[in-house]
Amino acid sequence: MKNLFDISGKTAIVTGGSSGIGAMIAQGFVENGVKTYICARKPGPLMAKAEELSKLGECVAIPADLSTVEGIEKVVAEVSAKEDHIDILINNAGANWAEPIDTFPEAAWDKVMNINIKSIFFMTQKCLPLLRKNATAEDPARVINTASVHGFENPGLPTYAYSASKSGVIHLTKHLATDLASSHINVNGIAPGYFVSKMTAGIASDKAFEQEVISRIPRGRPGDMEDMAGTAIYLVSRASAWLDGHTIVLDGGQIA
Numbered sequence: 177m178k179n180l181f182d183i184s185g186k187t188a189i190v191t192g193g194s195s196g197i198g199a200m201i202a203q204g205f206v207e208n209g210v211k212t213y214i215c216a217r218k219p220g221p222l223m224a225k226a227e228e229l230s231k232l233g234e235c236v237a238i239p240a241d242l243s244t245v246e247g248i249e250k251v252v253a254e255v256s257a258k259e260d261h262i263d264i265l266i267n268n269a270g271a272n273w274a275e276p277i278d279t280f281p282e283a284a285w286d287k288v289m290n291i292n293i294k295s296i297f298f299m300t301q302k303c304l305p306l307l308r309k310n311a312t313a314e315d316p317a318r319v320i321n322t323a324s325v326h327g328f329e330n331p332g333l334p335t336y337a338y339s340a341s342k343s344g345v346i347h348l349t350k351h352l353a354t355d356l357a358s359s360h361i362n363v364n365g366i367a368p369g370y371f372v373s374k375m376t377a378g379i380a381s382d383k384a385f386e387q388e389v390i391s392r393i394p395r396g397r398p399g400d401m402e403d404m405a406g407t408a409i410y411l412v413s414r415a416s417a418w419l420d421g422h423t424i425v426l427d428g429g430q431i432a
């Protein structure tokens with residue numbers, strides 16, 4: 177029982193691993209002996225993060241736009257050239273857009289939907305051969321999708337595509353889990369509350385607004401690296417092998 181959370185020796189892909197929540201998960205994996213591929217569009221910050229994490233373990237950067245199937249296929253081809261399997265896929269890359277309902281543009285709707293939900297389906301689809309390869313009933317492969325508390329409730333912000341996409345992530349997680357269980361691939365989700373990141377920089381930079389956001393969190397603080405890495409490590413370890421199709425709300429008690 178002492179090795180329930182041991183994930184060393186596994187191989188993972190973390191999308192959106194250059195920043196914020198993806199970087200927190202990637203660091204947790206690398207520090208715990210997981211060879212971790214990180215992907216994002218901007219090569220500069222991605223390479224810098226891979227270099228930083230490579231001082232702690234194995235981390236490889238693959239730049240790509242995952243909102244297109246072409247970008248997804250590029251990542252899968254590059255990983256397949258180096259690995260005969262992966263154990264873990266973290267579908268985390270995401271974007272948001274806030275605009276009043278009367279002017280919310282079609283291009284913003286498509287941008288958010290393409291990265292927040294379409295990419296989760298096609299990234300999972302294209303990674304299936306790599307995920308199936310070493311997956312067994314005792315040690316299933318894992319797919320973790322990043323949802324959001326805003327997939328459960330109205331965020332109180334004009335982020336229509338975002339909240340709809342995140343509800344979709346929670347449902348797609350259930351659908352994929354039940355369909356992929358026979359391939360020994362578990363699919364679960366994490367629905368974060370407030371974590372400081374590039375996406376939430378607008379909250380962190382406005383101290384009064386941030387205090388208001390934190391006042392709605394019973395634990396009284398934003399989530400941090402250990403909170404996120406701890407939940408991700410649980411979800412890819414032996415400890416959670418019988419958890420399938422669920423989204424863990426990681427929000428300091430906010431939506432409870």
Ligand SMILES: NC(=O)c1ccc[n+]([C@@H]2O[C@H](COP(=O)([O-])OP(=O)(O)OC[C@H]3O[C@@H](n4cnc5c(N)ncnc54)[C@H](OP(=O)(O)O)[C@@H]3O)[C@@H](O)[C@H]2O)c1
Pocket residue numbers: 191192193194195196197198215216217218219221240241242243268269270271291322323324325367368369370371372373374375376
């Ligand atoms: N922070 C929070 O409080 C919070 C709460 C709930 C849910 N989430 C979710 O957590 C996930 C990570 O967000 P974050 O807060 O960590 O934000 P972040 O710091 O902005 O990170 C987003 C990551 O996704 C990458 N990305 C965005 N569009 C991409 C694309 N088209 N192709 C490939 N990579 C792309 C970004 O890199 P590039 O820009 O270089 O592509 C970056 O690495 C998102 O799904 C978000 O919805 C965050």
